[in-house]
Amino acid sequence: MPARRLSVIHSGTMHPEHNMALDEALLASDREPTLRLYGWQPAGLSIGYFQSHDRFTSVPGDHVCVRRTTGGGAIYHEHELTFALIANADVVPHDLDESYATIHAAITATLGDFGVPVHRFGRGATAPRPNHDWCFTQPTCHDLMTDRGKIVGSAQRRVRTPIPRVLHHGSIVLCAPAATPGCGAVDEFVDPASIERELGPALAERIAASLDLRACEGSVQDLDTTATLAAVQSRWDRR
Amino acid sequence: MRPNDRKYLKSHEWCKVDGDTATVGISDYAVEHLSDLVFLDLPEVGTTVTADETFGEIESVKAVSDLYSPLSGEIVEINQELPDDLDTLKSDPWAAGWMIKIKVTGESPNLLDAAAYEEHLKAEG
Numbered sequence: 287m288p289a290r291r292l293s294v295i296h297s298g299t300m301h302p303e304h305n306m307a308l309d310e311a312l313l314a315s316d317r318e319p320t321l322r323l324y325g326w327q328p329a330g331l332s333i334g335y336f337q338s339h340d341r342f343t344s345v346p347g348d349h350v351c352v353r354r355t356t357g358g359g360a361i362y363h364e365h366e367l368t369f370a371l372i373a374n375a376d377v378v379p380h381d382l383d384e385s386y387a388t389i390h391a392a393i394t395a396t397l398g399d400f401g402v403p404v405h406r407f408g409r410g411a412t413a414p415r416p417n418h419d420w421c422f423t424q425p426t427c428h429d430l431m432t433d434r435g436k437i438v439g440s441a442q443r444r445v446r447t448p449i450p451r452v453l454h455h456g457s458i459v460l461c462a463p464a465a466t467p468g469c470g471a472v473d474e475f476v477d478p479a480s481i482e483r484e485l486g487p488a489l490a491e492r493i494a495a496s497l498d499l500r501a502c503e504g505s506v507q508d509l510d511t512t513a514t515l516a517a518v519q520s521r522w523d524r525r
Numbered sequence: 526m527r528p529n530d531r532k533y534l535k536s537h538e539w540c541k542v543d544g545d546t547a548t549v550g551i552s553d554y555a556v557e558h559l560s561d562l563v564f565l566d567l568p569e570v571g572t573t574v575t576a577d578e579t580f581g582e583i584e585s586v587k588a589v590s591d592l593y594s595p596l597s598g599e600i601v602e603i604n605q606e607l608p609d610d611l612d613t614l615k616s617d618p619w620a621a622g623w624m625i626k627i628k629v630t631g632e633s634p635n636l637l638d639a640a641a642y643e644e645h646l647k648a649e650g
Contacts, residue, residue, distance in 0.1 A: 334584075335582075335584065335589050336563070336564040336566065336582075336584050336589070355589070356588075356589060357563070357564075357584040357585075357586075357588065357589040358586075380649060380650060381558070381650075382558065382559070382560070382585070382587045382588055383560075383587075386587060426561075426586045426587075428587070441587075441588070441589075442587060442588035442589070443588065443589045443590075444588050444589070444590045444591075445590075445591055446536050446591060446593060447577070447578070447579075447591075447593070
């Protein structure tokens with residue numbers, strides 16, 4: 287059994303700003319490898335770190351807008367299992383391609399266990415300069431797909447100081463939101479309600495194993511998110 | 526062998542000092558490692574930067590990464606064309622792909638010469 291722990295946090299559904307603040311507080315900390323699994327209540331519209339907010343001000347729906355610290359395109363978070371893997375940089379493969387391949391292999395295996403077949407988009411079809419606003423309409427080589435479309439959105443943030451750390455965000459779509467109706471979703475194959483409780487723990491076990499870690503129940507109750515929450519609340523319209 | 530007329534940080538930024546001014550960019554290894562670059566955010570002229578602290582951010586289709594300054598000082602020029610032509614970083618990271626110019630007041634104690642940077646790259650794999 288691996289010696290190092292993966293602290294697994296089942297946060298349930300949370301406000302979009304608190305979701306982002308918690309992930310960023312974990313990134314700024316020196317905590318053991320952590321996998322946080324969560325949902326969104328109310329729905330969230332998260333845009334990539336460099337995206338212009340004014341392209342998303344008229345998106346219909348009852349949602350809260352946030353800017354992620356990770357990159358990529360916008361995601362409408364409604365019926366999905368979201369995860370954040372936060373760890374020192376030496377826990378995940380140093381090479382970006384390898385890190386995505388490792389994490390996505392764990393997701394592929396997990397979804398396969400629940401009867402949801404997904405495949406990798408493939409290297410030959412990389413979109414080097416995304417021209418689309420939405421994450422799920424612009425698959426790149428690492429992305430996981432169903433025959434209908436992209437089913438997992440992913441992005442990373444890597445920092446070097448005070449210690450090298452990685453934040454990997456992943457969004458597994460359970461039911462396609464109205465904003466990105468063409469994306470892949472779990473409900474193409476199974477009723478999400480029938481697997482929702484088991485999917486998160488199973489994913490945690492797979493990700494832990496892929497990183498040679500031991501999944502253990504963790505807590506973030508003592509984590510101070512005051513500074514990161516203020517940062518999240520102040521930067522939506524920064525660009 | 527990377528150019529030996531400049532120094533490097535382990536985070537893959539380089540600096541080339543000329544008098545009291547230095548040019549800063551990122552190495553070919555960093556560009557290759559990040560692969561498909563999407564956005565580059567550089568500070569404004571007049572901004573003060575501190576050695577080993579961030580001066581900008583770069584995004585590829587896979588990750589957002591901070592850029593770290595090898596030197597302390599005031600930014601006196603930025604490569605304004607670069608954010609709109611990131612292919613220059615691939616084609617010429619050592620000259621045309623420069624990012625900022627700094628009026629130098631200090632340097633990082635962690636600077637590596639070209640040989641030491643090569644050793645670091647080998648260790649990093």
